Amino acid sequence: MANNTLTITDNRTGKSYEIPIEHDTIHATDLRKIKVHDGDFGMMTYDPAFMNTASCKSTITYIDGDKGILRYRGYPIEDLAESCTYLEVAHLLFREELPTQIQLDEWTKQVQHHSLIHQNIVNIIDSFRYDAHPMTILISTISALASFFPEANNIFDAEVRKRQIRRLIGKVPTIAAFAYRHRTGMPYVYPEDDLSFVGNIASMMFKWGSRKFFSHPVLERALNILFVLHADHEQNCSTSTMRVIGSSHVDPYSAIAGAAAALFGPLHGGANEAVIHMLDQIHDIKNVPDFIKRVKAGEGRLMGFGHRVYKNYDPRAKVIKKLAYEVFEVTGRNPKLEIALELERIALEDEYFVSRKLYPNVDFYSGLIYQAMGFPVDMFPVLFAIPRTSGWLAHWQEMLVDPDQKIARPRQIYLGHDKRTFIPMENRK
Ligand code: SDX
Numbered sequence: 001m002a003n004n005t006l007t008i009t010d011n012r013t014g015k016s017y018e019i020p021i022e023h024d025t026i027h028a029t030d031l032r033k034i035k036v037h038d039g040d041f042g043m044m045t046y047d048p049a050f051m052n053t054a055s056c057k058s059t060i061t062y063i064d065g066d067k068g069i070l071r072y073r074g075y076p077i078e079d080l081a082e083s084c085t086y087l088e089v090a091h092l093l094f095r096e097e098l099p100t101q102i103q104l105d106e107w108t109k110q111v112q113h114h115s116l117i118h119q120n121i122v123n124i125i126d127s128f129r130y131d132a133h134p135m136t137i138l139i140s141t142i143s144a145l146a147s148f149f150p151e152a153n154n155i156f157d158a159e160v161r162k163r164q165i166r167r168l169i170g171k172v173p174t175i176a177a178f179a180y181r182h183r184t185g186m187p188y189v190y191p192e193d194d195l196s197f198v199g200n201i202a203s204m205m206f207k208w209g210s211r212k213f214f215s216h217p218v219l220e221r222a223l224n225i226l227f228v229l230h231a232d233h234e235q236n237c238s239t240s241t242m243r244v245i246g247s248s249h250v251d252p253y254s255a256i257a258g259a260a261a262a263l264f265g266p267l268h269g270g271a272n273e274a275v276i277h278m279l280d281q282i283h284d285i286k287n288v289p290d291f292i293k294r295v296k297a298g299e300g301r302l303m304g305f306g307h308r309v310y311k312n313y314d315p316r317a318k319v320i321k322k323l324a325y326e327v328f329e330v331t332g333r334n335p336k337l338e339i340a341l342e343l344e345r346i347a348l349e350d351e352y353f354v355s356r357k358l359y360p361n362v363d364f365y366s367g368l369i370y371q372a373m374g375f376p377v378d379m380f381p382v383l384f385a386i387p388r389t390s391g392w393l394a395h396w397q398e399m400l401v402d403p404d405q406k407i408a409r410p411r412q413i414y415l416g417h418d419k420r421t422f423i424p425m426e427n428r429k
Contacts, residue, residue, distance in 0.1 A: 010034050025054055044411050050235075051308075056243065056402065060093060060394050061234040068312035072232060073097075081319050086227040087111060087197050090169060090390035093232055094397070108197075114170030115191040115200070117178070118148055122188065125178050130185065134382045135264045137179035142172065143257035152251040155400055164252050165393045172389045173197070176382045177204030198223040201386070206374065216330040219373050222323050226366060229316040230384050232391030233362075238263040242392040243399045244408040252396055259392045260385050266303070269384040271363035272370070275304040276377045279336040279368075288342045296352045304364030305347060311357035320365045324372075331372040340368060 006019040006026055019030045032042030047053045062071045070077040073092050080089055084098070091099040091107050099107060124144050128137050146152060149167065154160040174191055181188050181204070189207045191200045199220055233239070242259035246252070263269035282291050295302050307314055328334060344360055347353040370380050399405050 012036050061232045063234055063309050065309035065311050068315050070315045077315055081225045081228045086224055089228045089231050093390050093394040110166045111170045112193050114167040115174050117171055117174050125182050133378055134179040138176055138382055139257050139260045141175045146251050146253035168389055173201045173386050176386055180205050218326055218330045222327045227387035230387040237268045239395050242396050246396045246399055247408040256392055263385055264381055269381045271303050272367040272380040273377050275363055276367045278303045279339050282339050285339050285342050292346050306358040307361045313359045314361040316362040317360040317364055324365050324369050327369050327372055334368045334372045337368055
């Protein structure tokens with residue numbers, strides 16, 4: 001290829017600069033040589049919310065937003081959702097390869113071995129008010145895990161990292177389920193080795209006496225598919241948060257607590273909960289046109305629609321929409337589905353949404369399935385955080401061993417006061 005560089009002419013000085021291009025990007029620090037005066041700091045880029053900034057190089061997940069493509073380690077998400085268990089996919093994210101049956105059995109045993117939580121952690125969960133949001137309980141309790149495993153600070157010891165990864169994949173579902181049981185006042189149910197990863201979550205949340213917790217194998221398969229779809233999504237807000245916090249070399253428990261906090265936001269992982277509240281607010285299909293009108297007038301957002309990267313249908317939403325029909329065959333149709341389908345029908349043909357390339361994202365239909373399966377609405381972001389734990393940890397590990405990575409510390413454009421004379425208290429007005 002001809003000269004793989006960018007020539008930039010600074011019209012303030014008439015000077016030209018050759019900036020090398022790598023992977024269709026330039027190193028932002030190469031711009032620092034562009035100056036008017038020798039003493040200048042040099043050129044920076046201004047990119048609030050990182051709309052067009054690559055923060056790292058990664059080999060974990062690939063997204064093509066225009067084509068609606070999502071692949072984990074090169075495998076299309078549709079194939080993984082159809083054929084893999086969540087722990088198989090978690091293995092793929094960490095080890096770059098799909099596990100053999102022997103490797104999967106060993107990995108499953110390791111995760112299950114770490115699914116119990118210390119009684120002191122149970123006491124922390126017990127200390128929350130009965131009506132505490134389960135995400136708040138999850139975030140705080142994951143952070144507290146750091147105090148139980150001080151070895152986790154040895155982040156450059158690969159074996160220590162692996163042990164923390166197994167502990168977090170194993171313990172986050174237990175903490176999540178206990179947060180739910182705490183709120184309902186029901187006794188805790190502990191994980192059982194003969195249950196699947198998702199089967200244990202349902203058991204720890206819903207088991208009551210001999211009552212079955214998954215009335216139908218379709219529901220267990222559906223939860224597994226939802227977990228596969230939510231496992232990773234490259235540099236989303238919470239994963240970027242994981243990388244930024246991890247770049248200070250803090251332990252992974254503290255970093256994941258921060259990532260989960262970012263996920264809790266209604267624009268991110270809290271959107272699945274917000275979609276249900278939106279559907280409840282609309283209440284009846286006849287109110288959809290008026291709701292759409294208000295969204296177009298800027299009075300709120302169509303939650304579950306739009307995406308920073310996907311300017312096409314989120315491939316996960318396609319899988320989830322199809323899955324919803326399979327689940328409703330077993331649970332009965334969620335009445336909110338009609339409202340959701342009407343919202344989608346209108347939005348996909350309305351200029352406001354079409355011109356902004358707003359399509360259903362992963363959160364638009366997932367909540368309808370969770371609700372039909374009996375999960376309470378405020379558990380939805382928790383059901384997002386559980387599978388995303390493997391994505392967060394895979395990126396944390398990749399960041400730690402990346403020679404390009406240093407502590408994250410962005411710059412700013414300062415527009416505040418110039419130097420001012422101090423005003424003693426007696427002279428202040
Ligand atoms: C997830 O990043 C990831 O990968 C996240 C995720 C993952 O797996 O980790 O995919 C999971 O978080 C999915 C997104 C869930 N959030 C929602 O469903 C909340 C509703 N959606 C949005 O608020 C919004 O679409 C975002 C936050 C998802 C993306 O926002 P952007 O890229 O910053 O886009 P924007 O806010 O600049 O909007 C561009 C335009 C604006 O209109 P104008 O100012 O140009 O007139 O589109 C409009 C916005 O008002 N717009 C919407 C809209 N989303 C964007 N208008 C109505 N309803 C919406 N949902």
